[in-house]
Amino acid sequence: MKEINLLKYYPSSKRPIEERGNLISEEDRAVARKFDEEYFDGNRLTGYGGYSYNPKFWTETVKFIAEYYNLDNSSKILDVGCAKGFMMHDLSLIIPEAEIKGVDISSYAKKNAIDSMKKNIYLASANNLPFEDDSFDLVIAINTLHNLPLIDCKQAFKEINRVSSRDSFVMNDAWRDEKGKNSMLKWNLTALTYMSCDEWIDLFEEVNFKGDYYWFFAE
Numbered sequence: 001m002k003e004i005n006l007l008k009y010y011p012s013s014k015r016p017i018e019e020r021g022n023l024i025s026e027e028d029r030a031v032a033r034k035f036d037e038e039y040f041d042g043n044r045l046t047g048y049g050g051y052s053y054n055p056k057f058w059t060e061t062v063k064f065i066a067e068y069y070n071l072d073n074s075s076k077i078l079d080v081g082c083a084k085g086f087m088m089h090d091l092s093l094i095i096p097e098a099e100i101k102g103v104d105i106s107s108y109a110k111k112n113a114i115d116s117m118k119k120n121i122y123l124a125s126a127n128n129l130p131f132e133d134d135s136f137d138l139v140i141a142i143n144t145l146h147n148l149p150l151i152d153c154k155q156a157f158k159e160i161n162r163v164s165s166r167d168s169f170v171m172n173d174a175w176r177d178e179k180g181k182n183s184m185l186k187w188n189l190t191a192l193t194y195m196s197c198d199e200w201i202d203l204f205e206e207v208n209f210k211g212d213y214y215w216f217f218a219e
Contacts, residue, residue: 139164
């Protein structure tokens with residue numbers, strides 16, 4: 001288990017935390033947590049404000065992930081919370097014969113997924129993965145598990161352990177100090193389980209999570 005920023009090559013921009021915090025309502029959060037059209041392709045108060053494929057986002061990141069975990073055409077990979085399958089698609093471009101699957105709870109995301117990956121996306125929750133034990137060489141869950149209530153979040157970690165035969169990586173909302181916590185409370189739209197980095201690490205130990213990890217900071 002290691003802290004590693006696998007998304008260090010993912011493009012980032014300055015987040016309007018104060019502005020968004022002043023505008024978002026609990027009603028907006030309730031809409032976002034349905035993970036339907038309003039979340040993916042509605043306005044910025046309820047989600048992405050339009051979620052479409054652009055190679056600039058995942059191209060360098062998936063190269064780094066593939067190199068770090070020694071992935072090749074014989075690898076089996078699962079993306080938990082895969083949304084429209086964009087990361088899956090870009091992985092398939094560099095390891096085209098690998099078995100790449102994804103799960104998401106959003107039927108809207110699956111229906112509107114990138115064509116190359118539609119057939120590989122399963123409708124399922126992270127706390128009940130529809131796969132056999134040790135099915136994958138790598139299981140990835142980026143900004144996904146924190147969207148579950150705590151009891152389901154813990155189960156999701158156990159499920160990742162169960163279906164991974166080798167490696168796994170998770171990334172969740174977190175903070176290192178009070179300033180970071182205040183920013184996260186303003187920025188957070190969908191997470192139901194969010195805590196400090198140290199508290200997450202305590203949870204990893206509680207559920208015997210064996211994979212690697214990093215954090216999403218609202219900064």
